[in-house]
Amino acid sequence: MAAPTFSSSVPVARRVSGFTYAIRNIVAEARKVEAAGRQVRYLNIGDPIPFGFATPAHLVEAVVRAMRDNANGYTPSPGIPAAREAVARDFTDRGVPTSPDRVVLTSGTSEGIELTLGALVNEGDEVLVPTPTYPLYTAVLAKIGARAVFYRTDPSHGWLPDLDHLRSLIGPATRAIVAIDPNNPTGAVYPNATRLALLELSERHGVPLLADEVYGDLAYDGPVPPIASLNPDALVISYSSLSKAYLAPGWRAGWLAVGRNERLDEVLAAIRKLADGRLCSPGPMQHAITAAITGDRSHQVAFRAALRERAALTTSRFNAIAGMRCVAPAAAFYAMPQVTLPPGRTDEDYVLGLLRATGVLCVYGSGFGTRPADGFFRVVFLAAPDELAAIYDDIAAFTRDFLAR
Ligand SMILES: Cc1ncc(COP(=O)(O)O)c(C=O)c1O
Numbered sequence: 001m002a003a004p005t006f007s008s009s010v011p012v013a014r015r016v017s018g019f020t021y022a023i024r025n026i027v028a029e030a031r032k033v034e035a036a037g038r039q040v041r042y043l044n045i046g047d048p049i050p051f052g053f054a055t056p057a058h059l060v061e062a063v064v065r066a067m068r069d070n071a072n073g074y075t076p077s078p079g080i081p082a083a084r085e086a087v088a089r090d091f092t093d094r095g096v097p098t099s100p101d102r103v104v105l106t107s108g109t110s111e112g113i114e115l116t117l118g119a120l121v122n123e124g125d126e127v128l129v130p131t132p133t134y135p136l137y138t139a140v141l142a143k144i145g146a147r148a149v150f151y152r153t154d155p156s157h158g159w160l161p162d163l164d165h166l167r168s169l170i171g172p173a174t175r176a177i178v179a180i181d182p183n184n185p186t187g188a189v190y191p192n193a194t195r196l197a198l199l200e201l202s203e204r205h206g207v208p209l210l211a212d213e214v215y216g217d218l219a220y221d222g223p224v225p226p227i228a229s230l231n232p233d234a235l236v237i238s239y240s241s242l243s244k245a246y247l248a249p250g251w252r253a254g255w256l257a258v259g260r261n262e263r264l265d266e267v268l269a270a271i272r273k274l275a276d277g278r279l280c281s282p283g284p285m286q287h288a289i290t291a292a293i294t295g296d297r298s299h300q301v302a303f304r305a306a307l308r309e310r311a312a313l314t315t316s317r318f319n320a321i322a323g324m325r326c327v328a329p330a331a332a333f334y335a336m337p338q339v340t341l342p343p344g345r346t347d348e349d350y351v352l353g354l355l356r357a358t359g360v361l362c363v364y365g366s367g368f369g370t371r372p373a374d375g376f377f378r379v380v381f382l383a384a385p386d387e388l389a390a391i392y393d394d395i396a397a398f399t400r401d402f403l404a405r
Helices: 014-018 027-035 057-068 081-093 108-120 136-144 163-169 192-205 262-277 283-294 298-319 347-358 385-404
Strands: 103-106 126-131 147-154 174-180 209-212 236-241 254-258 377-380
Touching: 014 136, 027 347, 057 283, 081 103, 081 254, 081 283, 103 108, 103 262, 108 136, 108 174, 108 209, 108 236, 108 254, 108 262, 126 136, 136 147, 147 163, 163 192, 174 192, 192 209, 254 262, 298 385, 347 377, 347 385
Parallel strands: 126 147, 126 174, 174 209, 209 236
Antiparallel strands: 103 254, 236 254
């Protein structure tokens, strides 16, 4: 009997339509530009490896050794004890007394975020997320059917959170506050006064603070202490990974640490329950977490210096372009310049125009939650300074034309 034929395609779940991730979505546009014969310079993804930064050799050794020793099986779902102990000791050394049983190893910061939101948030609940934001938060919340409620961070105050705005958004449906400090996409590092205010809000409303600290070791003035070091009893869950400060993003090796306050015990149990379902994060890479945290970190000194130089170049070049402003980043490898758009134009018009005219790929600010008419876009400044200088010449020339039209 002939199989029945259907004319329409197999339907997909509705929730997928709310799941957008501009940093990667925009690559489809870049591919079209490449297909038309123009070389594309990718300033869209925060990955140091394609720009010549190398994973420290002792981390590679740790993974290779683990594989050779046949540590290739599933690990316990929260991760191998040695790495969890190393993470717990590191938090303790940085002022947050932590026991290994409150640490879970994850497939990058990303999985830590996803496990936690899965453990904390019901359909219809709200989570306070900064704008601009790292887009995974919005995407995961869309998948759950929960609502990202955006609190402003303010470029005229160094991209610090607008605390009054944040306060005004907390309500009965609020389940968590997300803080990204140091920040992607803005490069901001929050002063203690801001951090204390965030902790105080979390405490007053009994709502956990989800502290994305993946750039904590990449502030140009040196590592930033975890926010929970200001109050180890606060309702903080902290996230980080080997992706950025240890130059191994493809390994998907990360961790989360749940604060010692017993009011977080059930959340920890729920995270661990969900973690059981995905068996474990990549096993050999867990051995690199131990090596990274207990071993030599001198690569970070060189990396921070390289980033500081590129940040200064980026800020000075963007601020020299008529119609453009850029707040100086204090950490990581991102800047969020703003172009004063002509009426009716959007950040996406500007970024796609730039891509088509010059081959330079940035991400429009609305991909991070800013308003399209506000003209923000994110630049990843990991390329070598001379290459960046040439790229910024092209951006300056394009912007002149774009604004003159
Ligand atoms: C703020 C922020 N959080 C999380 C992530 C995801 O990192 P990971 O590779 O550890 O999953 C990134 C990656 O760019 C990021 O910028």
